[in-house]
Amino acid sequence: EVIMAQSPVTLSVSPGESATLSCRASQNIGYGLAWYQHKPGQAPRLLIYGASTRITGVPDRFSGSGSGTEFTLTISSLQSEDFGIYYCQQYFDWPPWTFGLGTTVEVK
Amino acid sequence: DVHLVESGGDLVQPGGSLRLSCAVSGITFSTYEMMWVRQAPGKGLEWISFISYSDRSDSTVYYRDSVQGRFTISRDNAKNSLYLQMDSLTVEDTGIYYCASTLTIFGVVSGFDHWGQGTRVTVSS
Numbered sequence: 310e311v312i313m314a315q316s317p318v319t320l321s322v323s324p325g326e327s328a329t330l331s332c333r334a335s336q337n338i339g340y341g342l343a344w345y346q347h348k349p350g351q352a353p354r355l356l357i358y359g360a361s362t363r364i365t366g367v368p369d370r371f372s373g374s375g376s377g378t379e380f381t382l383t384i385s386s387l388q389s390e391d392f393g394i395y396y397c398q399q400y401f402d403w404p405p406w407t408f409g410l411g412t413t414v415e416v417k
Numbered sequence: 418d419v420h421l422v423e424s425g426g427d428l429v430q431p432g433g434s435l436r437l438s439c440a441v442s443g444i445t446f447s448t449y450e451m452m453w454v455r456q457a458p459g460k461g462l463e464w465i466s467f468i469s470y471s472d473r474s475d476s477t478v479y480y481r482d483s484v485q486g487r488f489t490i491s492r493d494n495a496k497n498s499l500y501l502q503m504d505s506l507t508v509e510d511t512g513i514y515y516c517a518s519t520l521t522i523f524g525v526v527s528g529f530d531h532w533g534q535g536t537r538v539t540v541s542s
Binding site for chain 2: 403404
């Protein structure tokens, strides 16, 4: 099973600033990585797949990068609606499809 | 618009059973592979089960180890519905259960692109 590790656990950011979230896989997963945004009481939202391809409708302030075992999600100029929990997920080696434990992006 | 609506969550005693349903609209359901994902209280997202396109006996299904043999995923393409039969429930099965459709790129599941709001399952005596 591929273990996904996310850091930091919590990121405190002021609106307008940028945020950098990290995700590390326990083995090489190529570009088989997706990022999700999840807010309490809401359905999770797929933001990015293929490590860097944004889903249609996702603002371009969200960008993903990386390959192999190291991945990054960058949110530039954070808006109020961007606060929430972000999960990375690998889909290279399955089953199981595995998620990281999440990074909470909160208002500083 | 795509809508996935889960139902069937409830309070149940350890050892009990529940059947979750997920009603899907806005997509051609029979062309989407489907997943169940759960979130335990205070925890992250955890994949539970997968089912391929077919709703016949030849469909491909997968389960995480902790639910293998206790949970059964199924679908009815004529009713645009996904199901999860959960038996021998334990307190560790407590959580919010989400159904999700898959984004498939060149035949590979590349993410879960549409999700429901979830249904709450509480296993407690």
